[in-house]
Amino acid sequence: MKKIILSILMVSLLLVVGCTEKTEANKEVYFYGWGGDPRINSYLDEDIAAVMKEKHDLTLVRVGMNIDEILTKLLGEKAVDAEGTIDVVWINGENFHTAKSNDLLFGPFLEDLPNAQKYINFDDPENQYDFGYAIEGYEAPYGKAQLVFTSYLETPPTSLETLKEYLIAHPGQFTYPAPPDFLGSAFVRNIIYETVGYEIFMDMPADYEVVKSALAPSLDYLKSLKPYMWQNGEAYPATREQLDTLFANGEVFLTMTYNPNHVSDRIDAGVFEPHAQNFLLGNKTIGNTHFLAIPKNAPNIEAAKLLINELLSVESQAKKFDPTVWGDMPVLDNNKLTDEEQKLLNVSGMGVGTLSQETLLNNRYPEMPADLVPIIEQIWLEEIPSN
């Protein structure tokens, strides 16, 4: 009997707690995106949040959520026409295609933003196409990333041939994260570009057989590396972080990253030795822009636009570019900036052990259409790791 009374008490407690919600709706703006890097988080949590509070009296709430989880959420909400909880989404390539083609995004909005009009070069292909898919103003550029390699060598191998020679001379010291890890996938695409060029992929049909025959030389190259690779090329690290650990311990001779300033951060944190240096493997490496979008069911679209606009300001882009903050390259068009603004943007420059921004931007491959990527990942999986 007493148990029943207790149960009723507990259920009422439950209902009371569950139903008291704060309603401060129009005072907050919600930013959802990958939250795995403390520096990227701090940039938003501290620097940008302060600006938003001061200038617009908006509280920036950052939620760490992977893009696939975000898509799941948006899809579910779309199915029942529900209002969402996300104002701004930090989105990357292939997922933009998915989001836009499933009608999950609000737009076009990019040209409405004052800072976009002021500083963004709308004719730059990297601002027109995201992984080969037309943006049409549905997302705003946020920062530029580029694949770079890091090693402790003074003269690292910089071409596919010299890499192979190095591996033969130093077997067992090279590996890369297995696709479909984001970075591993980029590395494989880079090798593909270096062996067969990139132009043919820009309008290639997303057909398994077509892609596979185009990749034949690249697969041959990767297979030829296997006997000299870490664990004979039959086992691969699952994440970039694992590769970093192997590198820091000297088990492999290089690591790779999409953030060119990652190396200076790692040196600073005492994880990499001070003489770690970035280099490019091959003629060029893949670069891409990452973006911000607004879900169609965002609770506060105006606030979302304000936030994105703020993130496109010179001050915010400069802060973001600072290697002690994040080190992510800016998306603003130098031609549209005044001399002072240019100075402000580049005041911190690149960090320790990195390559200059010029070197990077002048040696950049574009990303290929999004629908080819999973096919390439599948082909890699079938052809490379097993005997």
Place this chain on the structure above:
Amino acid sequence: MKKQTKAILYTMPAVIFIAGTILLGTFLAILQSFGYFPEINLTKLTLKYYQELFKSPTLVKSLVYSFKTAIISTLLGVGCGLVASYAIVTGPKEHKFIKRMMALPVAIPHIIVVTIVFNLLIRTGFISRLLIGIGLLSSFQDFPNLLLTSSGIGVIVVYFWKAFPYTMMVLYSVLKSIDKRYNYVSRNLGATRLQFFFYVVLPLAKPMLITSALILFAFSFSAYEVPYLLGAIVPKALPVQAYIEYTSPILENRPYAMAINVLMMIITFFLMGVYQFVSTRVERRRYYD
């Protein structure tokens, strides 16, 4: 009869609650595996995802890999847990500190254990460094490659490290309450310590042991994080394949992921069915005691 209705009344809230949520969620998941995914305008029911699954050349290898890692880690963990908790319980000291320490791994999420095991077992990891430090190993090249291989060692170690203390915690109270009374009786009747263990302790601990083993197995068979981070690329464990398909930007792959999930559910249910069959026979015997 009145006792029965009272009993039914007591169990109803929990049963309805769980049945409602789980069955609903599972039903929807199963629907999706048959291709019903209205969010991306797929509304026709189809068997094609299952067909693709069963035609997959890697299915059997993946199944075997998942099964192998789950069963070895569970059996080892439960077996060692049994032996270790028996050792502690039958000892003279109370070892309260050990009891508390055994509770700690339960509170550590699996992916954190993965980080620890990764840092321990790579060739430049801490075990290797220790061996080099005390001179048993001359260089890290001599240390074997244990992780990310088709042996599944990394995965087994992680699940073992969770299963072992969990079993100890679960068995401790059971063993403690057995010990005193039956021990004296059996010793009186002339049983050796080994006989006591096998004919008294083990049967009494069995229900708890098997329940724990089943829970541990079900989890390690169907969870993706550990094999994703420490398991082989080829063959991929089943739940890893499901996870990759599910998180692919190609949403049309999600029903395929659901088909894999449903397959794993069926396998786990089958094993549970076996357990039910065995345990009802045991219960009937007990009921008539």
Place this chain on the structure above:
Amino acid sequence: MTRSLRGIIILVSCLIVGGPLVLLLVLSMAKGLAFPKLLPSHMTLDGYRYLLIQYPRMVHVIINSIKLSTIVASLSVLLGILAGRGLHGLSVRGRTIAKAILVLPLLIPIVSVAMGLHIVFIKLNFANKMIGVIIVQLVVTLPYAILIFSDLFHYLGDKWFEQGELYGAVGLKKFRYVTFPLLSNGIISAFSISFIISFSQYFVTLLIGGGRIKTFATEMFPFINGDPLIASSFSMIFLGINMLMFLCIEVFVKSFVKKGIVVGEG
């Protein structure tokens, strides 16, 4: 079992369990721990500092998470006692059916279920709110509590309760001097395991809570595959909170058990 064998087994067990825990502690404060070092070149509290001071409102998140998981664990214990008692009184066939349903969450990965439930919850207006998260976490924790109490009631049988009644303990007295003390260890175990399972729920909390309900788990998990310093600092705090709660519930429950009978270990 001989003394030395017992000693070896206990020692090895402690090493197996304790070793990795020590490593976790070291990793959470290590700077410069590359091969072949066994000890870090510097100690640093940067990881903890980021979490507790720099991270927005982390203390607030921790307190809310403890509140949330306490509610879930309490409900779990309550419903678990009810169901455990009920299972005990059912016929063998009834017990089989009921148990089969009740342990379903242990066999079905909650991730698949949560995705199906997500839409239902949106329709019921439970999504993005505490109540939705409480419900979905309760689904995961309840089977453990039920298993604990069902085994406990089965083990106890009716004799203690009948004996107590013979001595005049009925109603409230029965609960205070017989039922509660007998169940106390079960309550401690069930609460502890429910708490920790609820506290570790990342995906379901994130999906059903929509990112609005921030728990320690939702804030911690994005870092787990990243920088080991942050990941291990987070883990140590996670561990600490859980251990503290285990201690609290034990003290709390035991404080009520003064004059009653207690079964199981002390």
